Amino acid sequence: MRITVKLFAYFRDNRFKQREMEFPAGTRVEDIILSLGINLEEVGVTMINSRHCELFQVPNDHDQLAIFPAIGGG
Amino acid sequence: MADKIFRVNMSDLSTTVEPVPAAWMGLGGRGLTSTVVATEVTPTCHPLGRHNKLVIAPGLLSGTQAANSGRLSCGAKSPLTGTIKEANAGGSSAQMLAKLGVKALIIEGKPHDESKWYSLHVTRDGVTISEESEVIGLGNFATVKTLNQRLGEKVGVITIGPAGEMRMSAANISIKDPDSHLRSGGRGGLGAVMGSKKVKFISIEPTNEQVQIADPEAFKTANRLFAKALVDNPISKALAQYGTNVLVNIINESGGLPTRNFTKGQFEGHEAISGETMHDTIVARGGKPKHNCHQGCVIQCSQVYNDLNGNYKTSGFEYETIWALGADCCIDNLDHLADADSLMDDIGLDSIETPVAFAVAMEAGVLKFGDGAELCRILKEDVAKGTPLGRIIGNGAASVGKAFGITRVPVVKGQAIPAYDPRAIKGIGITYATSTQGADHTMGYTIATNILGVGGKLDPLSKEGQVELSRNLQIATAAIDSTGMCLFIAFAALDDATCLPALIDMINARFGISLTADDVTNLGKTILKTEHGFNLAAGFTNKDDRLPEFFAEEPIAPHNVVWDISDAAIDSFWDF
Structure with missing residues (x-):
């Protein structure tokens, strides 16, 4: 399946902002994160198509997956 | 030295130092300002009249070594909302007032002769009222510079800009920070209350005394x-790395970034105004991604943002300001946003209320969405000078909506809704x-x-x-x-x-x-x-x-x- 992966804040360092990536069907959010060399403990928020999602969720073909470290402000 | 209540009556230009009533002993900051306002201010009074009071209070831990304890609370009945109001900000004044034993500074009454302006000087012994002329009409930056020369670099300053002098409902109260830049008690028009008392600034004497x-x-x-x-x-x-502006991209991704006067939940130009872009821009221009607004802050969410030539432009460049000028007004150029942020600090305007007012003005056709240069021109030539258009904008989003007959006006109780869409x-x-x-x-x-x-x-x-x-x-x-x-x-x-x-x-x-x-x-x-x-x-x-x-x-x-x-x-x- 084809997933648009978006990275934010320091997760972009030595990686990318946004990239179309190919994953086998059934790949979970956390598998995608690990495949990028990101430590799961540093992940703050994940969203599929602008909705919050869990690490065990499986995106669908052509979904957008956004991965944020723990951040805050306001 | 026991804490005291320092009281200033601008009607007869008298001052007193009073013991703290027992009921106020356990209070500080907002708890104290709101209690004093609720106790002493007639709720139905005109916010700019003689019955309103401006209450300034350090917090319970201000002046101690406690990390991040440098916020100063300002409270009154708000001319923007008509409700009770507390706005707090960093800077040096909370710590300085606490060390002088000031539990709260209460400014009440109003001079009968409206042609004169005054300043207040706070020492451990009380408050002195002086007539002021030199800094009247000046922006906040020039005011702080002048006072540093007059009273020394270490003097504490709480001041209003031209917006406060003109009693605009979006006027803030500015507090000098350790770099002689400004932090703002932004919301609710408390600068207009200070202006209505004819107090341009409050200076605070530096002290070596410590809080007990x-x-x-x-x-x-x-x-x-x-x-x-x-x-x-x-x-x-x-x-520390990205400032509060790290939020642009996540709020945009969530679909809750109010855009084009609250008509969309995502902004196409989000990347250009994001915390990530801001961080890279700051580093490339020799600025500082992290910076503290008061001594003892260990988070350091502020920054020093330089212009294209590497010269200081602004600090305390916050997500809500950047959202309001950026997504809500559709301006996708960080330098225009920084210009506007610096201008609002100098004029003494709430940097949420004012750009939200501009977005409503854009919907009304006063200027085009996305026109950052025109927004800055109107700030300089209309709002700072108090032209009729400038006063309409300087009185906030609801004021603009009413003046131009607009129904999509994002306010509650007259105050602009900030950077998160409630839908x-x-x-x-x-x-x-x-x-x-x-x-x-x-x-x-x-x-x-x-x-x-x-x-x-x-x-x-x-x-x-x-x-x-x-x-x-x-x-x-x-x-x-x-x-x-x-x-x-x-x-x-x-x-x-x-x-x-x-x-x-x-x-x-x-x-x-x-x-x-x-x-x-x-x-x-x-x-x-x-x-x-x-x-x-x-x-x-x-x-x-x-x-x-x-x-x-x-x-x-x-x-x-x-x-x-x-x-x-x-x-x-x-x-x-």
Whole structure:
């Protein structure tokens, strides 16, 4: 399946902002994160198509997956 | 030296130093300003008249070594909302006032002769009133520069710009920071209240005196734990790197970034104005990504943003300002945003209210969406000079809506809704509706739990649990706002079990008392009820706790959702 992966804040360092990536069907959010060399403990928020999602969720073909470290402000 | 109440009467130009009434002893910051306003100000009074009072109070821990304890609270009846109001900011004045033993500075009355301006000078012995002419009409930066030359670089300064002198409802109160730049008590037009008293600035004498600590050892131990909790928190680290503006991309991704005067939930130009882009721009131009707004801050969310030539342009360049000028006004150029931020600091304008007012003016056709140069020109040539258009904008978003017959006006109780759309992030809508001070995200920051996964998780699009979330956060915030602490300690306090007990231990060690967590919660509840009581007596009802009707009727993309929490559910907020 084809997933648009978006990275934010320091997760972009030595990686990318946004990239179309190919994953086998059934790949979970956390598998995608690990495949990028990101430590799961540093992940703050994940969203599929602008909705919050869990690490065990499986995106669908052509979904957008956004991965944020723990951040805050306001 | 026991803390005292310093009182200034601008009607007869007299000053007194009074003992602290027993009922005010355990209060500081917002808890104290709101209690004084509720006790001494006639709720139905005109906010710019002689019966209103401006109350300035350091927090319970201000002036101590406690990390992040440098916030100063300003309170009064607001000319923008007609409600009670407290606005707090960093800078150096909270710590300086606390060291001089000032529990609160109360400015009341109003000179009969409106042609004269005054300044106040605070020392440990009291307040001196002087007639002032040199800095009248000057912007805040020139005022601070002049006062540094006149009174020395270390003098504390609390000042208003031309907006406050002209009594505009979006006028802020500015506080000098350690770099002689400015921090702003932004919301609710408190600068206009100070201007109505004909006080241009308050100067504070530097002192070597220290705040007395009842149990210094216990205090030091608790502060060490507290500071560690703040420093270790991953959100603190991200705040230091990207500033609060790290939020542009995540709020945009969530579909809750109000865009083009609240007609869309995502902004095409988000990347250009994001915290990530800002960080890279700051580094490339030799600025500072992290910077503290007051001594003792260990989070350092501020920054030094330089212009294209590497010269200082602005600091305290916040997410809400960048959102309002960027997404809401559709300006996707950080340098235009920085120009406007610096101009608003100099004129003394709330950098949320003012750009939201501009977005309504853009919808009215006064200027085009996206025209950052024209926005800056209007700030300089109209708002700063008080032309009729400048006054309409300087009185806020509701003022612009009324002047131009616009119905899509994002305000609650007359105050502009900030950077989170309540249709797509419903918890914050409850805060906007029920806050005792008009729409204000900082009153109960549900974004933490709705979006950021801090303090648990609650689906931002669900109707369930939002009232309870907002209530709990509003109670906790009222208590934190009384300590002199920066609200950003809440990110650690919500998720690190050592943080809040350490904070309470510090308060106990400072005063030799034994508060429990329940006492602190009860303090928050009491403050909210005191503020609510003032508003009810001023004539507000539950019907004022509503969002503008367009939120219920205009779905917002990408989720195509409307505001759909019932009036009964909103009203249940006050069931505590």
